[in-house]
Amino acid sequence: MSSHDAYSSEEEDEFDRNSKSNVLIGLVDVKIDGNEDEPTFEDTILGGQPVWLHSNSRPKDELLTCGNCGKMMAMLLQAFSPFDDELYDRVIYIFACPDTRTCSKKANSVKAIRGICKDPSKISQLQKEEETALKKSLDEKLKLEEKKKIQFEATKDLFGKGNQASNPFSASDNPFSQGENPFERKAENPFTAKAIPDPSGSSPKTEKESYADAAKKNQVASTAVRTTRADSIELPEYTSYFLYVQGEKYKKFTDPDLEKYKHLTEMDVDSGSGSGSSKGGKGGSDSSAQLDPGAAKISNMLDDTVFEAFTNKVKHNPSQVLRYELGGKPLLYTGRDSTAAKFLGKEITIPKPGYNPSSSRQFELQLMPKAIMDLESDIIKKDILEGMEWGTIIVATDVEDYIPELDENYVGYVEEWCGVQWEESV
Known part of the structure; x- marks a missing residue:
């Protein structure tokens, strides 16, 4: 796939x-x-x-x-x-x-x-299968190009010089006649600029x-x-x-899956009032000691930016x-x-x-x-x-x-x- x-x-x-x-x-x-x-x-x-x-x-x-x-x-x-x-x-x-x-x-x-x-023996078998598939693809491409060439040859003179004798508008004094058919310019079919995709899927892939x-x-x-x-x-x-x-x-x-655990890392943040905090900054007791082992583990993981990147990537799939x-x-x-x-x-x-x-x-x-x-x-x-x-x-x-x-x-x-x-x- x-x-x-x-x-x-x-x-x-x-x-x-x-x-x-x-x-x-x-x-x-x-x-x-x-x-x-x-x-x-x-x-x-x-x-x-x-x-x-x-x-x-x-x-x-x-x-x-x-x-x-x-x-x-x-x-x-x-x-x-x-x-x-x-x-x-x-x-x-x-x-x-x-x-x-x-x-x-x-x-x-x-x-x-x-x-x-x-x-x-298996490698040889696979090589033959690849060669057969490639030959089939090239043959189909040549047939398609030949078919387009025949169609082009059959239609290119419909408005060309070959019909000037019976076309009153193709006289030399016709101011609109320039001696060449603008639709015949460069004898190129604009629809052949890009190869037509093979619906069978047998054409060789260009993408690895x-x-x-x-x-x-x-x-x-x-x-x-x-x-x-x-x-x-x-x-x-x-x-x-x-x-x-x-x-x-x-x-x-x-939504960030870890957002629900954010409060675990914010428990150490001083509210600024000086009251309601028993730790007095980093020099006080560690908040992780107040957490149960599972919560402490999550808190430690949240401090790891690599783990956070891991989680953010995995949550997509x-x-x-x-x-x-x-x-x-x-x-x-x-x-x-x-x-x-x-x-x-x-x-x-x-x-x-x-x-x-x-x-x-x-x-x-x-x-x-x-x-x-x-x-x-x-x-x-x-x-x-x-x-x-x-x-x-x-x-x-x-x-x-x-x-x-x-x-x-x-x-x-x-x-x-x-x-x-x-x-x-x-």
Whole structure:
């Protein structure tokens, strides 16, 4: 799906069509239930079991185990994300340790894996399909141009010099005759200045396809070679859903969601009368001490302008669980941790890939907090209290998309940089 989707009549009044965004957002579509509609690696899914790029090719166990407790991790996201200008398959996976009581906020308890499959037979098939589509498009264009040329040749002499012998108004002494037909000037049809759009949609696009367009294109082209879930190992799992992707849109009018919490940050403001205040300015007692832990947490967040920007952006599309912008910038949840420091400085300081040290990494996608609600929708309330506590999970990948080694199925997996911005502790 294109990142510049057309606005429906119902959306005209709600969204601002003049606000542009290159971000693609992922939204929950339907719950994956049973074996009726098994996902493939070409689907973008939240939770559930991963679908590897080949049923006999899966990552090494060390990539799937928690770096803190050593237990198998559960999948949070599988994002089919092929590049626009490449024909091989590409998937990003995010895993997290389900033992949040022990491993929450611990290093290597959340991991991102990038997998690619460069099957030469499939690539050759896709190349042939692209060549066939291009040839068909060119043939149709030539036929259209030839048809317009014939029509032009058949009509250009209707008022031209060829009819002067029988046209009394074409005599040389006719003051209105200038020896040429003004309608024949430059022998050019003004209606051929712009190519007529091909209603079949087979004409090559001039605008670069989006991540979702490429995913859709490859999904249709490679239906016959899809794989099913690998059953060699069963990982812990959360509730799973299919996701769909659309361009980010901004609402025209929104009320600040944080306005209702404004009084929490104004409780320290002296009224100026000297009475009714027990703190006597900054030197007195801190107002946050008078707040319950939840209110204090909100008050602290309101002091973080980065979090405020995060909230103001998300409120336009509150149901988003995924943000994708290859080479863009993440939407930071807070500006106070080590992850934020890597993006807020003059230069982005994401670690270079150890498997390709001459390269660098770029932001690709991030998981949003709404995903927690969906992933834990079937968990009982008691366990939710010990549930996930992150604000966003940011993934950056190798700009060269390099994989050191592919197996006999032309599949390879590597761990990518994953930055987790955790909820602040009270």
